[in-house]
Amino acid sequence: MKRPAKDNEFSSRQIGRRALLLGTAQLGVVGVLGWRMRSMQIDQADQFRLLADENRINVRLVPPARGLIFDRNGIPLAENEQNYRVVMVREDAGDVDAVLARLQSIVAIPPENIARAREDMAKLSSFVPVTIAERLSWDDVAKININAPALPGVSAEVGLSRRYPYGADVGHVVGYVGPVSDYDLSQIEDQDPLLQIPRFQIGKTGAENKLEQILRGTAGTKRIEVNALGRVMREIDRQSGEPGRDVQLTLDERLQSYAQARMDGESAAAVVMDLENGDLRAIASAPSFDPNLFVRGISVKDWTGLNEDIYRPLAAKAVQGAYPPGSTFKMVTALAALEMGVISPDETIYCPGYTEVGGSRFHCWKRAGHGNVNFHDSLKYSCDCYYYEVSQRVGIDKMAEFARMFGIGVRHDLPLSAISTGLAPDKAWKTETYGEDWRIGDTVNASIGQGYVLASPLQLAIMTARIATGRMVTPRLVKSIGGVEEPSGLGDVLPVNENMLRRCRASMDSVVNDRRGTGARARIVTAGYEMAGKTGTSQVRRITAEERARGVISNEDLPWERRDHALFVCYAPRENPRFAIAVVVEHGGGGSIAASPIARDIMLQALYDGPPPLDAYPEADRAAIAEQQKRIADRIAQIRPAQDRV
Structure with a gap:
């Protein structure tokens, strides 16, 4: 059926309007997209370029x-x-x-x-x-x-x-x-x-x-x-x-290597301190370990060997070790007594070989006793009974105060691992630690560096340096950083009577340079290089009454780990001191036998800045010293880097 012309005309008008609306909408969308593309490509181009680079570049x-x-x-x-x-x-x-x-x-x-x-x-x-x-x-x-x-x-x-x-x-x-x-x-x-x-x-x-x-x-x-x-x-x-x-x-590598070589075969430690500025010239612990093993990745065999060695090569004994200082502590006890005025330098105390305190006997190392001794002789002969008596007059709190003044019981700030604080015990410490009162027997033991008293070789070197100089010398290990010098460690003057310090030094002089002194075998004979010092022996175990009744077991008869520690502290030259040294030989027995010869040899190496002449030693020792020097030189030559062997 044919539609009327009027209807066709109406339909055409409707389709035209719809097409116009649709075209307008399409043009609008295209316009918006075009505007957005222009904005992103031109207005926001830098921002998106940065985001692209950040995704592409790390x-x-x-x-x-x-x-x-x-x-x-x-x-x-x-x-x-x-x-x-x-x-x-x-x-x-x-x-x-x-x-x-x-x-x-x-x-x-x-x-x-x-x-x-x-x-x-x-x-x-x-x-x-x-x-x-x-x-x-x-x-x-x-x-x-x-x-x-x-x-x-x-x-x-x-x-x-x-x-x-x-x-x-x-x-x-x-x-x-x-x-x-x-x-x-x-x-x-x-x-x-x-x-x-x-x-x-x-x-x-x-x-x-x-x-x-x-x-x-x-x-x-x-x-x-x-x-x-x-x-x-x-x-x-x-x-x-x-x-x-x-x-x-501040280390002197050659002195450090010599000290290590001199202590070869021992479980020992030595510290050398420069008295002008507190510089630590050597901090040696024997035996030691090769740090290159750890950088490269240490093998199980090497690690096991280091850990199972009874001489503990991984322990830095010079700063980590805490030992009873033995008779090297007697200078602290004596200076506290002299400063307090509870005893005069010339007053004598009788030593029969033991002292009765609180119903217990405290023995002198010399069983027959020393007789009447004054301050000077008490150090020269290392009479224990003198200090048993003196300590009771001083009291433990004053002894602890003086110990800290001389560097014991104080943690010294050095860039080293696990530095020991040691221990200068007093009444408050025992109450806090053990919940017990301090006893007079504790004071008597502490007076000769036994009992609770502990010190590291570093602290003993500092103590000796302060006695030798009369100043609060502090240790310095870092000389400069990036070429900038670090502060000196000379320190202020000690608040101790200088006259008493001079008497103490004179007594330490006699320990080494008097033929009857306990350290006489370690003397230096070259004029102007003489050394002053103090021997020490610290007990690892207490001798029982039964052992004394049997004549006391000697150190040589005991297993190595139960023998006494040997100690020696010294400074030289005695007139114008340049260096202070402390040596500890673990389970070495007597300080005069095991520790003092090591200290003397290291001291001479420091004073001469290299191998000393044989005539610096007593004539009777020179042949043995010549062989020792050759042995040490050969050892150092074997481990020294190739560039140093030329």
Whole structure:
């Protein structure tokens, strides 16, 4: 049926209006899109370009060169050396096991290194390089490069690694570095981003640890281009960081090495202190350990050997050890009594070989007794009964006060691990520690450096330095940082009567230079170099009444670990002192036998700044000393770095 013309005309008008509306809407959408595209491409172009770059470019840290450690004469004690290492990127390797097997057939790599690398691969992303082995030779690097097509994902790199040229001679003082552990991260507050770098090394012990912030430096950065998966495509640029600052210690490496060699075969410690400024010229603990073993990754065999050695080579005895100071403490007791005026220098006390106190007998080391002794003779002969009596007049609190004044029972601030505070006990300490009252017998024991009194070789050296100078000499181990000198440790004048100090020094002089003094075998005969000192023997065990009835068991008849410790403190020259020394020989017996000869030999080495002439020793000792000097020289030559043997 044919529609009327009027209807057709109406329909055409409706379709035209709809088309116009639809076209207008389409033009509006296209206009909005065009406006938005213009805004993004022109008005917001910089913002989106930055976002694109941030997605494409990563910034990574570049470890700085660690600061070096030198001795007082500029000899490097800790340095950086080139370290060739082989790394693997797991995703590029494909069959990791097959590649590692081929790598081991080309270069000898310990199985423990392979195991550690597998652990690292399991923790890290597949595109992060993992170190397989370090300290490769140039020949090994060349072999890896030649066989590169057969070793996908494997490459050789060069970096820096720590090295200690003088090994065990400075192991306890300098310490060593090692990879950051979870424990390290839990103990460090600053959380430097460098610590997150895989296998980044930080100081673990000694000066390396305590001076970590100074030696570490600050990181550099490099900008690298990565793809969407984070895989490195290329390096764009690099900015170097600040290397760590160099540190110069007060140690004299040659004196340090001599002290270590002189104590070879002993479980002992020695500290040498410069009296002009408090500089620690030597801090030796024997036996020692080679810190290079820890940097490279110590083997189970080496670790077991160090831990099971009864001489405890890992212990820095010079600063960590706390020993009863024995008779070396008698100067403190005497000076407290003289300063208080409870005894005069010339007053005598009778020594029958023992003193009755509170119903108990306290014996003198000389069973027959010394007879009447004054202050001077009490030190020269080391009479115990004199100090038993004097201490009761002084009291423990005053003795403790003087002990702290002379450096005992005080923690000295040095960049070393686990420095012992020692112990200068008093009444309050015993009440707080044991909940018991102080007894007069405790005072008597403390007067001769036994009982609760404890001191490290470092503290005994400080005590001796303060007696010798009359000043509050404080120890200094860091001479300069980044070329800037550190403050001197000379200190203020001691609040002690100088006349009493002179009398104490005269008595210490007689200990060594009077033929009847307990330290006479350690005298120096060269005029102007004479030494003053004090012997000491500290009991590890108390002799029982039954043993005394049987004649007392001698140290030589006891197992090594039950023998007495031997101690000796000294300064020289006696007129114008330059150095103070403390030596402790664990279970060495008498101080006059085991400790004083070691101290005398180290003192002469310090005074002469090298091997002393034989005529500095008593004539009867010169043949034995000549053999000893040769033996020590041979030992030092064997361990000294190649550049020093020329």
